Amino acid sequence: MEDNRMGDGQVEEYSSRVMHLSALTLCAAMAVILLRRVMGSWNADKTLPPGPKGWPIVGSLYSLGPRTIPACRRFTTLADKYGPVMFFRLGSRPTVIVSNDKMARELLRVHDQTFASRPKLATGKHFGYNYSSVVFSPSGAHFVRMKKIYTHELLSPKKVELLSALRMEEAHILLVDVLRNSGTEANGVVNITSLVFKANLNLMGRIVFSKRLFGESATISAPPREVENFKFFVKSATKLVGLFNIGDYIPALRWLDLQGVEGALLQLKPHQEGLLRPIIQEYRKMSLNLEGGMKQKEDGRVDFIAALVSNDSGLSDENIMAVAIDVMVGGSDSTSTAVEWSITELLRHPDCLQAAQEELDSVVGRDRLVEEADCANLPFLNCIVKETLRLHPPSPLAIPHFSAEECTLGGYRIPANTTAYVNIYAIGRDAATWENPNRFNPTRFKDSKVNVYGHDFNLLPFSSGRRGCPGVHFALPTYKLELANLLHCFKWSPPPGVDFKDIDTKEAVGVVCSRLNPLMASVTPRIPRHVILAK
Ligand code: HEM
Numbered sequence: 001m002e003d004n005r006m007g008d009g010q011v012e013e014y015s016s017r018v019m020h021l022s023a024l025t026l027c028a029a030m031a032v033i034l035l036r037r038v039m040g041s042w043n044a045d046k047t048l049p050p051g052p053k054g055w056p057i058v059g060s061l062y063s064l065g066p067r068t069i070p071a072c073r074r075f076t077t078l079a080d081k082y083g084p085v086m087f088f089r090l091g092s093r094p095t096v097i098v099s100n101d102k103m104a105r106e107l108l109r110v111h112d113q114t115f116a117s118r119p120k121l122a123t124g125k126h127f128g129y130n131y132s133s134v135v136f137s138p139s140g141a142h143f144v145r146m147k148k149i150y151t152h153e154l155l156s157p158k159k160v161e162l163l164s165a166l167r168m169e170e171a172h173i174l175l176v177d178v179l180r181n182s183g184t185e186a187n188g189v190v191n192i193t194s195l196v197f198k199a200n201l202n203l204m205g206r207i208v209f210s211k212r213l214f215g216e217s218a219t220i221s222a223p224p225r226e227v228e229n230f231k232f233f234v235k236s237a238t239k240l241v242g243l244f245n246i247g248d249y250i251p252a253l254r255w256l257d258l259q260g261v262e263g264a265l266l267q268l269k270p271h272q273e274g275l276l277r278p279i280i281q282e283y284r285k286m287s288l289n290l291e292g293g294m295k296q297k298e299d300g301r302v303d304f305i306a307a308l309v310s311n312d313s314g315l316s317d318e319n320i321m322a323v324a325i326d327v328m329v330g331g332s333d334s335t336s337t338a339v340e341w342s343i344t345e346l347l348r349h350p351d352c353l354q355a356a357q358e359e360l361d362s363v364v365g366r367d368r369l370v371e372e373a374d375c376a377n378l379p380f381l382n383c384i385v386k387e388t389l390r391l392h393p394p395s396p397l398a399i400p401h402f403s404a405e406e407c408t409l410g411g412y413r414i415p416a417n418t419t420a421y422v423n424i425y426a427i428g429r430d431a432a433t434w435e436n437p438n439r440f441n442p443t444r445f446k447d448s449k450v451n452v453y454g455h456d457f458n459l460l461p462f463s464s465g466r467r468g469c470p471g472v473h474f475a476l477p478t479y480k481l482e483l484a485n486l487l488h489c490f491k492w493s494p495p496p497g498v499d500f501k502d503i504d505t506k507e508a509v510g511v512v513c514s515r516l517n518p519l520m521a522s523v524t525p526r527i528p529r530h531v532i533l534a535k
Pocket of ligand 1: 134135136147326327330331332334335338393394395398399400401461462463464466467468469470471472474475476479
């Protein structure tokens, strides 16, 4: 018979193993208790708004979900569970997200001053030249000075009026481009996304440094590669600014650059500067040669960069690049995104498209293009604009705000140094405000006095308050003029073989929520070609 008894050595080894195991179990149990205590104390602070549970180190970063889903959508789903004011610990950053009109009013109006700053994130460091641009600068004297220059030199009502001729010229070039492309492509299928984006980048190039970047009538002297690089930079910038970069939330992991964000930001630097730096240097030389500063253009304007260079402003090249990038990026992608979403929805709703074109026929007729002055007489077009901005706000989470001091929101305590997001997307789709909120229905605005200037907190595409979009009075006429002319000049239909109901509305991830896939559409002239082509 086999002897199963253990020897003395084996007994010792066995009992030492048992002791090790017990010690391990004890440690694990204590760790769990400690973790629960820490999390309990974090998560049980009833003075803070509700939100997903926070874990040590990562906080509730996990709740942002996959990177392929736009954060505005994810936050909208979470707001259904936690309510219109939610609190997250994203890594080490306390973060609040407001998702209805009442909370947005509290944040942007009652606590406008408290939330007037911006958090310091990697994108602001690199794109914003150490947070010196208007978009990324924290509140304080520098921000106030830059925003004043910005609104005074570029976006005052008088300046916006002076730029009307440029808007018309660029809208016309867009129409000619669409016409030519429809002639060259099979079945008249045109990549609308690409043409509208280029048109708006051209427009911003003209107001910032008097140069058109793309197309036959490009006037920039930079090599085409530099122009393409800049375009790539603009598109990449809006994507990267919208990402939740782990290094911003868990500073200890920043050096690992887990998502490759910092690496991408550094790689983009030459694309960002290759075009702008030589232009600024050219302006500096001109400014030295011209006593009394820059000459006005025939239309009474001064280029934006010229004004910044010659203003005795003492602004460095970096400061000027930062502000130029604000305008080039902020002004081009958002406006073209609004246009592409309008056309997407009109292709999906042929009855609305027809109503818009009938209105254009009766107000404008078919023997001329739409002019800016016509837009005030196109009520249905204005309804389409509001409805598009409600359903598809180009900047759906605005740009994160940052609080200087403790305050209360919806009765909850919000600690100082909290990052705040206004979920403009959720507000536009709030069933408590809007009937059938996910349905595209421009007539809901027919007799409505609601406007998009930041006074009505249920429709906030340009946000509101101190950090509200300074470009609104420029963006709206541009958007309306481009859209009205595209609808007026062309018959629109989905590409052959695609049913209008199947036109997709998938959204891209980024600070600007554009279409994920380029908008392709079949276009044929609706008014005589010579009217479209005439200067
Ligand atoms: C349809 C077009 C546009 C939309 C929907 C839009 C929307 C927005 C939104 C939501 C913000 C964030 C406000 C906040 O953080 O509370 C913003 C900021 C900004 N926008 Fe626009 N924008 C558009 C066009 C423009 C244009 C054309 C320009 C310049 C010419 C511009 C320049 C800026 C700047 C500089 C900021 C930062 C303001 C600050 O931090 O104080 N935007 N925009």
